[in-house]
Amino acid sequence: MRDATIQDFLNFNLIHKDLERYAQVDDVISEITALDREQQRLICDWSELIACSNRELAAYFFFMAPNASRHMDHQNFIAWIDLTITKFKKLGLDEAMVALKDFCKFSLSSIECYPSCQFDDVCRFLHYFVRGLGGREMRVISDQSTFTDTGTLFLPSSIDLFPFAELNYTLYKLTATHLWAQTRYGTWRYSVTKKLVENCLTEEKLAVFNRLECLRIDESVRRDFPGLYREFKALGDKDLAAREHWLQWRERAGILLEPGKTAEDSFFLIDDFMEFSLPPLKYYQGEMFVDKVYEVMRERIDREKTRFQSEWQTLRVHKDAAVGEEARQDPLEELIEVIKSDENKELSDLNIQITMEGAVSNISDSQQRLISSIFQDFDGIPEEYIKSIEISRSHQEEQSQIKSSNNSQDQDLNSHKLFKYHEWDFIQQRFRKDFCTLREFLIIPDDESFVHETLKKYGGLLKSIRKTFAGVLGETRLMRRQMDGDDIDLDAIIETYADAAHGLENREYIYTRYRNHNRNVAVMFMVDMSGSTLGWVNKAERESLVLLCEALEILGDRYAIFGFSGSGNNGCEVYRIKEFEQVYDQQVQRRISGIRPKSYTRMGTAIRHLGHLLNLTHARNKLLITLSDGRPEDCDNYKGRYGIEDTRHALMEMKQSGIHTFCITIDNQAQDYLPHMYGEANYTVIDEVQKLPQKVADIYRRLTT
């Protein structure tokens, strides 16, 4: 590098001034230029990186680095920086400066190593970080190999490449970023993945493809995330030789670095690069498993295609209804145009706009997510997605007839109360009157020892739940202007006095009181007892209910608990566990213990019935909370779109009658349909069943304070 280049570099990073405090800038520069090229670059990369956290430290590093690099090999050099950064983060600037100064005393073999970085410690951070980067929502888990299947990032269970914690931590982040970037920047576009699978690439060719894609992706990261690229550059390579080797490849593959190049371009370059020796993988680079990607991708494509079509069918129905026309049968393709907004390169993001018949449509967050996920597979919406879906009506009618002839309802007509409910048919956009028959049962109680075990198992959690719920009551502050209360409200007294002096009627709202047991909330818990809850989910539901009851007893809110399941439109069932007026006693505990999986989930009917019960109670705030593990489904045509639309309609009916609805689910594909059913702010997805008991109490508190 020339002197002037380094001058520019110093000025650009604003470390020029600080450097002057340690030495003549020209002297330092000439020391740097005396080093070989790779070393110069390494020092500049690191100075730049450190300058983002602290300019003074960067200047001092720049000052010390030439001398240090002459005394140390690459590994020691990086370890020395690692120590410095660790000290800076943990102990502050002064300690970090000392670490820099003492480079002569530094030697890798003599130091006591910090523990390596564990996946469990960084997993939550990585999860947030990757979500924040955008694109498709990815799971992050640890695995033997490091790779991605475009739905999940698989990372090592620990990283200990560097002797101190700080760089290992950064390396975790970079590894996750790099895998994320493969999906985001189209390494696994459907067209490319298909080619890779069909051509059965040899190991060697795949290795080349992996290197080429690394170059292309890193360049995209450089455009969009300069900060990450700085770190890629500074700590990606094992040693100076590897650095040099990658640089050669980078120059040879220059064409891949241009904006707009795709994985397809890398694919076509593979053969050209077979003759060159492979550079070692970057520290942050993972392996590639084409088959795993293909499998996950095909499953996702099917799912998203169906969802896309149903979403857009709905959009169109709404639009048509707004215009007041008959639902038309034109193919969707004439109506929809998808525009990817990247007129502004610096802000490039997957922001997508949908235009229907020339007007911009408002799409929800979840629809936006869906489209951006499809875009990551296809770089657009494939044409066949935008074809109208045909739902054969005759087929549906046929099915429902079979069902209603199957009359088993006479068996125990007398032993149970019978209720009739209508159901919403979205295809015909009208109700099927009295289509569903529902019966109420009492649950067969089990031994209450389950309750005691749960209380013991969650002893610690229970304590904290009790405390927070008590806090809910405590935090309710002083209420002014009460008819009666603990103390006198001075403001009110003065006002009343003034009113009285003026000859006005004397009203006695002059006390203050701490508000409690005045919440006026009635809540109905509707618990999914469908067959799919068998096992863990069922247990978690029961445990949640036990904890919840303890919490609700503290708040004094009125609550009822019902299970629901059934099979067929004439076989809907709800199971009484606790009614509003019932006290929480051993009987209730036994019934909670007795919750067992039954058959299907005809959600709409259950909602209508339990909502009806809720409306019979008097409370200012009525809340219907569903605990469920999946989408509405029954053995007849109550599936997919039909079930979802009926449930949505039932929820809307509840809303209109003044009931708030909320759903807690453990179905991780719930993003597909829950926002549509419940509205954006009215549901929560819990990613692990084990967390259900804690979360349910937590959510309830948030909902009602």
Add this chain to the structure above:
Amino acid sequence: MAKPEIQTKQSFIIEEPYYESIADEIAVFSSAYRNRLPVLLKGPTGCGKTRFIEHMAWRLKRPLVTVACHDDLTTSDLVGRYLIKNGETVWIDGPLTSAVRNGSICYLDEIVEARKDTSVVIHSLCDNRRLLPIEKLGELLPAPAEFCLTISYNPGYQSVLKDLKQSTRQRFIALEFNYPNTNLERIIIEKETNCEINTACQLVKLGSMTRKLKGNGLEEGASTRLLINAAKLISDGILPVVATDTAVAQALTDDTEMLEAIHELSRSVF
């Protein structure tokens, strides 16, 4: 108990408040104003609702009265009360009453926070009667044509106790506000703080990153207001990452992992 002071002065806004129009909200509001319809501004905090109403007050050349609602706000706080001065009682108008008398624009910020009984006084102001009942004076004060009631509401809260009642919300013309799109938000940050284009771009990017975390560890993403605060610090010479840590991350959460994630996201764009 000390009470927050309530602004009752009728102030005209002389200088044009900077406001970047997002859609056709200016036209809609003006039309609602001409038609004497009350307006509801929906949207998350810090997305420009207050700025918009200031701008409209300036545009329509009416004084603006703003009341930040809290859960102790009573009807008398809005309408007025008798006080005693030298042994005599004097009536003091509340902010709402004085806004009605003066034909001002009255802005009730975060209306759901107020005590439920306050909604009663606004109901009769919101239908075609346009009357403010002042019970203690035994008076029904008709609102002049110039008067306009505007309320704001954040639908993002999950609490059912803080939901706006149908009987209230159905009286209003509702304007939905959201964070401006990336381009506009960049322009707003630039104009508000005179920072460099690049800084504004990067902040917008960070903003949209945090908004992706909403419901996933964060209750809300970073508002335009927070991004503007960060831009101000940066223009003042604070390192970008330090600025976003203090102005954005710490303002959004206390969770260590989340703070760390936002810190690293910020480092990745700067």
